Amino acid sequence: MTEMSFPTIAPANNNTAHPAVQRAFGFSITATLVGLAVLVAVGLLSATSGAAGLPVKGVFASLFDWIPLFGVQSTLSTTQENILFEIRLPRLVLGLLVGGSLSMAGAAYQGVFRNPLADPYLLGVSAGAGFGAVLALGFGLDLSWGPFDTVPAAAFVGALVAVLASMTIARGGGASPATLLLGGVAMAALFSAAQTYAIQQLSENRAREVLSWLFGQLNTTGWKQIWLLLPYTAICGVMLHVHRRHLDVLRVGDDEARSLGLNPVRSRLTVIVSASLLTAAAVSVSGLIAFVGLVVPHIVRLLISHSYRVIVPLAALVGAAFLAFVDIGARTLLAPSELPVGILTAFVGAPFFALVLWRDRWSNT
Amino acid sequence: MNSAGLLEPITTTSALSCENVRVSFHDHEVLCDITLKLRQGEWLSIIGPNGAGKSTLLRSIVGLTKYLGTVTLGDGRVPRAADVALVPQFPVLPKGMTVAEYVLLGRTAHLGWLARESQVDRKIVSSVLNRLELAGFAERFVSTLSGGETQQVVIARALAQQCPVLLLDEPTSALDVGHQVSVLELMDDLRRTEGLSVLAAMHDLSAAGRFADRLILIDHGQIVAQGNPVDVLKPDLLSDVYGTPLTVQSIHGELMVLPATRQRAQTLKETS
Numbered sequence: 029m030t031e032m033s034f035p036t037i038a039p040a041n042n043n044t045a046h047p048a049v050q051r052a053f054g055f056s057i058t059a060t061l062v063g064l065a066v067l068v069a070v071g072l073l074s075a076t077s078g079a080a081g082l083p084v085k086g087v088f089a090s091l092f093d094w095i096p097l098f099g100v101q102s103t104l105s106t107t108q109e110n111i112l113f114e115i116r117l118p119r120l121v122l123g124l125l126v127g128g129s130l131s132m133a134g135a136a137y138q139g140v141f142r143n144p145l146a147d148p149y150l151l152g153v154s155a156g157a158g159f160g161a162v163l164a165l166g167f168g169l170d171l172s173w174g175p176f177d178t179v180p181a182a183a184f185v186g187a188l189v190a191v192l193a194s195m196t197i198a199r200g201g202g203a204s205p206a207t208l209l210l211g212g213v214a215m216a217a218l219f220s221a222a223q224t225y226a227i228q229q230l231s232e233n234r235a236r237e238v239l240s241w242l243f244g245q246l247n248t249t250g251w252k253q254i255w256l257l258l259p260y261t262a263i264c265g266v267m268l269h270v271h272r273r274h275l276d277v278l279r280v281g282d283d284e285a286r287s288l289g290l291n292p293v294r295s296r297l298t299v300i301v302s303a304s305l306l307t308a309a310a311v312s313v314s315g316l317i318a319f320v321g322l323v324v325p326h327i328v329r330l331l332i333s334h335s336y337r338v339i340v341p342l343a344a345l346v347g348a349a350f351l352a353f354v355d356i357g358a359r360t361l362l363a364p365s366e367l368p369v370g371i372l373t374a375f376v377g378a379p380f381f382a383l384v385l386w387r388d389r390w391s392n393t
Numbered sequence: 394m395n396s397a398g399l400l401e402p403i404t405t406t407s408a409l410s411c412e413n414v415r416v417s418f419h420d421h422e423v424l425c426d427i428t429l430k431l432r433q434g435e436w437l438s439i440i441g442p443n444g445a446g447k448s449t450l451l452r453s454i455v456g457l458t459k460y461l462g463t464v465t466l467g468d469g470r471v472p473r474a475a476d477v478a479l480v481p482q483f484p485v486l487p488k489g490m491t492v493a494e495y496v497l498l499g500r501t502a503h504l505g506w507l508a509r510e511s512q513v514d515r516k517i518v519s520s521v522l523n524r525l526e527l528a529g530f531a532e533r534f535v536s537t538l539s540g541g542e543t544q545q546v547v548i549a550r551a552l553a554q555q556c557p558v559l560l561l562d563e564p565t566s567a568l569d570v571g572h573q574v575s576v577l578e579l580m581d582d583l584r585r586t587e588g589l590s591v592l593a594a595m596h597d598l599s600a601a602g603r604f605a606d607r608l609i610l611i612d613h614g615q616i617v618a619q620g621n622p623v624d625v626l627k628p629d630l631l632s633d634v635y636g637t638p639l640t641v642q643s644i645h646g647e648l649m650v651l652p653a654t655r656q657r658a659q660t661l662k663e664t665s
Contacts, residue, residue, distance in 0.1 A: 048531035049519040052493035277501050279487035287455045289474025289502025334489025
């Protein structure tokens with residue numbers, strides 16, 4: 029209907045929204061800026077810390093040199109430059125991408141399932157990816173294809189098979205969140221059992237290799253993994269970002285959502301497919317990094333806003349910064365050997381989350 | 394507003410019409426051949442006992458329930474979310490959602506493909522909240538509001554949809570008598586100033602008679618009576634439909650539907 033019919037409700041062109049309304053919608057800008065600042069700080073910290081002991085000043089100079097239009101001369105040696113650009117930076121970027129992807133997917137799942145316990149592995153992505161990886165690693169299958177290495181390819185395929193199976197089961201139930209969730213539980217159980225059985229059949233060395241993959245780590249060989257991950261992160265990230273308001277609408281239930289003009293089933297499917305692809309891509313290059321996708325959205329929710337308009341993009345920022353930060357520890361704490369970052373995320377994240385929960389008891393909101 | 398003398402000029406243009414709307418769940422017919430016309434600027438109340446099909450009719454109009462027959466707007470289109478707004482009987486109030494965010498949900502049907510709310514959407518939220526004197530509530534959580542405040546916020550969301558037709562499903566069932574009157578007066582005021590057409594399912598027969606231009610009485614999915622409140626609010630008819638003796642009294646020109654006293658019930662029984 030045209031705005032003509034609403035003389036008092038349709039706003040005149042010159043008036044602005046009421047200050048309280050502006051405030052209610054405006055705080056996300058500050059939070060986004062803070063998030064970006066933290067992200068840059070973590071990035072610089074990550075680039076300057078590590079076993080090779082690169083000089084901090086040199087790293088900064090080199091980074092600025094890399095940015096066009098800055099007339100700073102790099103003072104690092106060629107070897108040092110190689111360490112910075114071929115080892116540290118790819119790893120940092122991978123951490124950012126994986127952390128952001130998992131957190132965003134977790135936020136999306138929590139929205140779609142209207143369930144605070146939802147995480148990106150809910151529909152069997154983890155079990156499926158794990159099973160794929162175990163098959164590939166353990167039995168020495170060669171599934172490499174073009175730029176795709178064996179393990180990522182197998183994990184990616186396994187993850188997608190599990191999610192598709194969950195969704196196929198649930199289609200019979202009209203794709204309601206509860207049915208989907210149960211389908212996911214069934215598939216996760218099935219693939220976990222298969223994975224456990226497969227591990228049992230392996231030799232000790234191979235089993236250890238598989239387990240260390242399952243714990244999750246950000247191993248890079250140059251920029252290769254990043255180029256593999258980037259298309260998924262970009263496309264699915266944009267899809268989820270665009271659908272974040274749908275997640276808010278879904279919070280009032282399917283009936284009301286429909287009467288407000290949303291097709292809840294279609295929105296839910298789009299979001300689940302995007303989030304699952306995003307997770308599968310992240311898992312295929314980094315293994316199973318626990319906790320990030322579950323907790324980062326909650327931290328944003330508790331500290332900043334319950335609206336998915338805010339949670340989805342901010343979870344991506346915070347998740348990226350969080351994983352990159354924790355990975356600094358994974359690289360340096362036990363240097364020269366490495367801690368699986370998946371273990372450390374829980375070690376660092378759980379107490380912090382507990383603190384936030386305790387301080388902010390969400391039952392009050 | 395009460396009836397005689399104060400009738401607003403209601404156009405004969407139809408805002409919404411239902412023709413032979415029929416809904417059945419399994420083999421049970423919930424609505425059979427409902428035909429009605431809501432005129433522009435009119436307040437039409439649907440009354441009838443629990444299970445008569447009032448909510449089902451409203452749900453069919455917004456497309457939440459599958460029906461046979463036709464529901465069309467004045468221009469012949471099938472209504473969509475940008476045409477008809479529903480104020481649900483039991484709105485879901487998500488935890489941690491602010492009033493501003495809740496009202497913004499009303500803009501869903503107007504958001505573009507990238508689903509980004511524009512400054513216009515925010516201004517509309519702001520105007521609606523101002524109009525209902527709720528601007529100070531913008532940052533409150535919807536789950537912390539009182540019953541009356543909640544109902545106003547749900548109405549605000551419906552207004553933000555900017556639909557010419559508003560459907561109300563038992564808008565006052567959760568409210569005390571003071572808030573019942575103020576919510577209904579607000580709706581009445583809104584439809585007059587904003588030119589809205591209102592179709593309301595109502596339990597409170599006296600309120601239905603007081604605020605509606607016309608009433609439609611439904612029983613077992615069929616229209617039993619329709620017309621001006623004076624013509625529909627007849628004690629015999631209502632007693633029959635509601636299955637309990639009722640009296641209708643006119644107090645200062647307003648019709649009051651009350652349960653009959655035991656004596657009156659007895660007389661009614663004897664005369665019938």
